[in-house]
Structure formats: structure tokens, C-alpha cells
Amino acid sequence: MKLKDRVALITGGASGIGRGIALAMAKEGAKVVIVDLNDEAGEKTLAELKEFSDALYIHKDISVRENLSELVQEVVEHFGELNILVNNAHVSRQKPFMETTPEDVALSFNTGYFATFYLMQEAYEELKKSNGKVINFASGAGINGQPTQAAYASAKEAIRGLTRVVANEWGPDGINVNIISPLALTSGIEIWSKHDPEQYNKMVNGIPLRYVGDPEQDIGRVAVFLASEDSKYITGQTIMVDGGTTKIY
Ligand SMILES: NC(=O)c1ccc[n+]([C@@H]2O[C@H](COP(=O)([O-])OP(=O)(O)OC[C@H]3O[C@@H](n4cnc5c(N)ncnc54)[C@H](O)[C@@H]3O)[C@@H](O)[C@H]2O)c1
Secondary structure (H helix, E strand, C coil): CCCCCCEEEEECCCCHHHHHHHHHHHHCCCEEEEEECCHHHHHHHHHHHHCCCCEEEEECCCCCHHHHHHHHHHHHHHHCCCCEEEECCCCCCCECHHHCCHHHHHHHHHHHHHHHHHHHHHHHHHHCCCCCEEEEECCHHHHHCCCCEHHHHHHHHHHHHHHHHHHHHHHHHCCEEEEEEECECCHHHHHHHHHCHHHHHHHHHCCCCCCCECHHHHHHHHHHHHHCHHHCCCCCCEEEECCCCCCCC
8 A cells, every 4th residue: 555545636536547546556555636628538437446545536627727726725625635646637638740730739739738736836835845756748759759749749848847847846855756758558649559459460560569558557556666765866757658659869
């Protein structure tokens, strides 16, 4: 029980990687709050989480600035504290750079970068009381500059820059701030694999470990490590959890 009684807030925790992290943390004893817009998935995941630990589902749009202070307040009112913040949710549209609009940029930055930025600010007072842990999310698409991902890649790399600054500022407070850059089989990738099996197989053959990660077993377990005291001497780092696909030096 590496996270016994720690309180974790996971954005986009109803499905995909967020759900995998929520389950992995609940199985290690964390009290888990998932925030999402998809109520059906949120309620379903909440019922799964409750088999292992105390949990709460909150419906909120994290791209709206005013919602974020309310969100932290609700978590603290319900569980009394907040020890682990996982800034996982991020929405974007894939388009060639010259077709990318201000709306596309706003969608990606509001759900990804600004939610991460303001939630860290809102959670700070709570995190510093308890050697808090923050886990933010990057992407190989940002690190490698994947074509058609201008809005997404730039928000993801902005999150990496921000994470390094905050890790340096909050180190003296005993707060660890790290990044996971994942590759995992979520429903979006599953649909794509059925749509275009040839491209999917090509992608899998480009992964040194030859499979697309599992949200709970492969990504969730690393998130547990980063949220636990086992990783207390790691901060400001990007951890590639993508089967070896992207190497950073
Ligand atoms: N899946 C991958 O292989 C992969 C690869 C690289 C990076 N990532 C990153 O990992 C993270 C998780 O990715 P995923 O594939 O699980 O995503 P996903 O799209 O499968 O899930 C995102 C969740 O966030 C929720 N959400 C969306 N907008 C929201 C909002 N405004 N407010 C609250 N909740 C909202 C969705 O309802 C959904 O439950 C993201 O940061 C993503 O960029 C994923």
C-alpha cells in the first residue's frame, strides 16, 4: 500500500490513461478524486474505484479557469486534504499547421497547458503541507514535432517548460513535480487500430517493446511510483513511458 490514505486528484480520470492511473492509485490505498465531463464514464469508473478505496467523481470542465479553485476546494472539503495532483486531461485537433485556427490553439492550451498551470497554483497550499506530488503530461508528438500536431505539440512542450520551473521553485517545499510522456491503448487508439490496421501495425512495429502500453499496468504503475516516496529524489523530469519509442538525452 504505497499510497495509503493519500488523496489524489486526477483530471480526465473517467477514461483512458486517467482511469488507469486512478485504478492503480486506488489499489495502492489512495483516496481518488476523478474530474471529467463524461458522466457516464465517470460514474462507471467511480464504481470500479470504490471496490478498492474511497473515491469521488466531480463533473467539471477543467478548461474554465474559475472551475479550478472550486475543484480544489471540493476535494479538500470532501477528503480534508490534497496530496497528489495528476494533470492528465488534454484535448486537441490534428491539422496541418497552416490550417490550425486560434480556436484549435485555444482548445489545446485551455484543456492542457492552462488547466495544468492554474491547478498547480490552486493546489500549492495543500501540496506543501504534505510533500505533495504533481504529475503532468507530455507527448512524443511534442518532443518529436509530429506533423499535424502544432496546437497539441506546442502546449505539451509548454507544459514541460512550466514543469521544470515549478519543480525548481517547489523543491525547497518538498514537492516533486514530474512528467509522464505515455503511449497507451485508449479507446481513441483502439478505434483507429480497427479503422486502419496497417498503419496501427506499422506503429506497433516501431515500438522497441512491440506493444502499445496498458493504461493501468504500464502507465498507472509509473504514476504510483511518481506519487510515492520511492521517487522522492526525482523532480523536474520527463519520464518516457512509451515502450522505448522516444529517447530523450
Ligand atoms: N494515449 C496515448 O497514447 C497518449 C500519448 C501521448 C500523450 N498522451 C497524453 O496522456 C493524457 C491522457 O491521454 P488519453 O489518451 O487517456 O486521453 P483520452 O482522450 O482518452 O481521455 C481524456 C479524458 O479527459 C476528459 N476530458 C476532456 N476534456 C475535459 C475537460 N475540459 N474537463 C474535464 N475532463 C475532460 C475526457 O472526457 C476523457 O475522459 C493526455 O494528456 C494526452 O495528451 C496520451
